[in-house]
Amino acid sequence: MKIFSASQMRMADEVTIKSEKISSLELMERAASQIFNLLHHRLQGAQIPIHVFCGIGNNGGDGLVISRLLVEHGYNVKTYIVNFSENRSKDFLVNYDRLKEIAKEWPFQIKSEEDFPTVQYQDMVIDSIFGIGLNRPLVPWVTQLIKHINNARCFTLSVDIPSGLYDYKKPDDAEGVIFADVTVTFQLPKLVFFLPQTGGYTKEVEVIDIGLDRNFLHQTPGIAELINKNEVVPLYRSRHKYSHKGTFGHCVLIGGSYGKIGSMVLATKAALKMGAGLATAYVPECGYEVLQTTVPEAMVITDSDDELEEINLDFEPSAVGIGMGLGTDEKTIKAFEEFLKENKAPMVIDADAINCMAKKPELLEHLPLQTIITPHPKELERLIGKWEDDFDKIRKAQEFSAKYRCVLVVKGANSLIIYEDQIYINNSGNPGMATAGSGDVLTGMLTGLLSQGYDPIRAAVLGTYLHGSAGDLIAQKNGFEALIAGDIVNNIGQAYLELFRQPQQQEQKS
Ligand SMILES: NC(=O)C1=CN([C@@H]2O[C@H](COP(=O)(O)OP(=O)(O)OC[C@H]3O[C@@H](n4cnc5c(N)ncnc54)[C@H](O)[C@@H]3O)[C@@H](O)[C@H]2O)[C@@H](O)CC1
Ligand SMILES: Nc1ncnc2c1ncn2[C@@H]1O[C@H](COP(=O)(O)OP(=O)(O)O)[C@@H](O)[C@H]1O
Ligand SMILES: [K+]
Incomplete structure (x- = not known):
């Protein structure tokens, strides 16, 4: 299985949007609703408190879609916007409004340590703060928030990648990264999941197929190749009867x-x-x-x-x-x-x-x-x-x-x-x-x-x-x-x- 860099993933996104003639918003809906389906399948309506922490980019947008679907299905959800910037992505904003329509209230804004909510061991966290777009150090209170979430030690699902992980270098603060029980990642696994310094941030990785353009995925050489059984079977050379x-x-x-x-x-x-x-x-x-x-x-x-x-x-x-x-x-x-x-x-x-x-x-x-x-x-x-x-x-x-x-x-x-x-x-x-x-x-x-x-x-x-x-x-x-x-x-x-x-x-x- 190929592994793409963040910029290759973004390109795959764009190519799919063009080739399928869909909007980026529809792609976000498709990706995030698959995560919701996975959750719904496992939770079967259970009323445990679910805390959804959303950043302000597209990873945050995914979190908002998941929140909306959870609310629609009667789950016990609290949604927070981790407001580290006012520079919100376009699809984030649309989903922000859509969530308000369904939940009838705006998500809670976290702007400093004073706003941190209580998260209990028996709760569940959806981590949608940063995705593969992380490109600079976190402001200190966001690092603190991540540590606060980790301290609860509750079941945590990260969307695409544990927040705080770069996809091209080690984290600035080894404790300032979400420790995920499961990371549900889009389309292709990410390199960081397999390296000794960063692989430990997620116990499990689940890759979901969000239908990105097949030709692009096939034709673009990845930055690495993950080797499982499917990749090695074609390498095997069988023996001829008359060999000695x-x-x-x-x-x-x-x-x-x-x-x-x-x-x-x-x-x-x-x-x-x-x-x-x-x-x-x-x-x-x-x-x-x-x-x-x-x-x-x-x-x-x-x-x-x-x-x-x-x-x-x-x-x-x-x-x-x-x-x-x-x-x-x-x-x-x-x-x-x-x-x-x-x-x-x-x-x-x-x-x-x-x-x-x-x-x-x-x-x-x-x-x-x-x-x-x-x-x-x-x-x-x-x-x-x-x-x-x-x-x-x-x-x-x-x-x-x-x-x-x-x-x-x-x-x-x-x-x-x-x-x-x-x-x-x-x-x-x-x-x-x-x-x-x-x-x-x-x-x-x-x-x-x-x-x-x-x-x-x-x-x-x-x-x-x-x-x-x-x-x-x-x-x-x-x-x-x-x-x-x-x-x-x-x-x-x-x-x-x-x-x-x-x-x-x-x-x-x-
Ligand atoms: N094909 C795909 O890969 C898809 C990706 N989607 C989502 O899109 C995500 C990528 O979204 P974005 O590119 O918007 O990035 P993120 O949501 O990961 O990043 C947040 C934004 O914050 C900015 N930023 C980065 N580091 C920061 C810092 N330390 N402090 C403050 N701001 C910072 C970035 O410039 C970016 O605009 C993926 O991880 C995934 O969750 C999905 O919505 C749909 C399909
Ligand atoms: N935690 C681990 N998970 C998977 N494979 C491992 C792990 N630790 C070691 N290995 C594998 O075991 C082998 C250890 O090799 P090496 O350190 O040279 O040991 P030795 O010198 O005792 O033979 C390597 O192939 C390595 O990939
Ligand atoms: K994340």
Whole structure:
């Protein structure tokens, strides 16, 4: 699913108004009445106090429409205008009058802290103060109002985006943003919902189709692509009956040091489970027995005793995954550099191999085109430096990717796959995956896909999705806490099958 910027959303709005020959007012009515329908469906007329806080722009206009429909249907509604400016939008004003006609009284004006209404825990709030039009800091009393609403801790529904969130930078005051239980957003999800600094402002996101112009939505490249099952199914390559193990490549996993051989076990198993034809683990001598015992399907080549000092392969690998438990000893960095100069196979670079590159940036010059690098945030910082906020992080990651022509998988709750100006946001996975070794599994999985000939961007997107999806399958059965990295490997097969499972409804019919 595409993600648009605020200005692209505005353009989609305008194009729809022209192509459908409707007014912006009608579009507002259509959008807001869908939110009302959603509420009405859930509340079924329940008489809980509903506080609708409206700004003075079109987001406020949406709130006024919702209020009017709630009043018409006999709900217990109080409407407030958060009067931070006299510059009211045209459609706001029309709906302001329409609400008065139905409710028989003007909404209550909030102009300062003295006007704040009491909001109780058992009430409900509709947050329609700011939408995607927020473009400057809030006046202090509006920030206070937002904090006042948050303090009630009552069920809060934000219209389009939690008020106080910009769609292009982090909020000025981390507490001055509505904490929403649900955000009902128009047509397409917004980037802020998936970034670590801003994703936490809403527990749930519901995207509603307000019928914006299909051609425009289809033809306009988004600023990012949200990756769910629908997006990855077309990336999967099925197997031919007469294929043999050579068809799926012989990959090599390189890494391990004394006490960190487990990372290599996880990665090697993961590469095989993803479908690599053959896998070799290249480890220090101390890892030999461990690997031969725990992954009998893999071959093992060993180097000196406790850490790698040389990387000499006696075959041409189809893909390389390097870095798990590798260490950053000078000798190892040297070995890695020599290897990079020789190697032509597609690569995944993780963990200590990233740290080696951060220590010696010249290594980056030797990467094969579209090498996948999989940093967690700390490793990313070592590569691209500190960032102002998540938006700045993305820009810096894009610049880094363009400079070295590499694919970055920025790991986290919604891992970002970045290649030059392309951004993919993975939407599978769960907090149970915040556990030792889950990144090693990802590296093995991506290497397994490269080994089978998937191109690096596809491999990064499909592999990251399947990794999260395997984690989700475990969490459904065992919960978050008991999830360990080895379980992710064991659920790779189920994650593949899940790609082609029909939705529940169809299962019940058959
Ligand atoms: N296709 C769509 O996206 C649709 C959007 N609609 C609504 O329109 C909203 C966008 O509306 P607007 O562009 O009017 O913007 P908002 O209602 O989000 O912003 C309010 C207004 O306040 C001004 N402003 C921004 N920051 C301010 C600040 N800190 N202090 C004071 N004033 C500030 C802005 O210039 C803007 O005019 C969306 O979020 C959505 O709710 C819907 O009505 C219909 C369809
Ligand atoms: N809260 C979370 N939600 C979803 N996925 C997560 C979460 N925390 C971690 N992960 C995933 O788990 C993996 C952790 O990788 P990493 O930090 O390298 O761990 P390790 O070094 O222990 O292997 C990444 O793929 C990341 O996206
Ligand atoms: K809002």
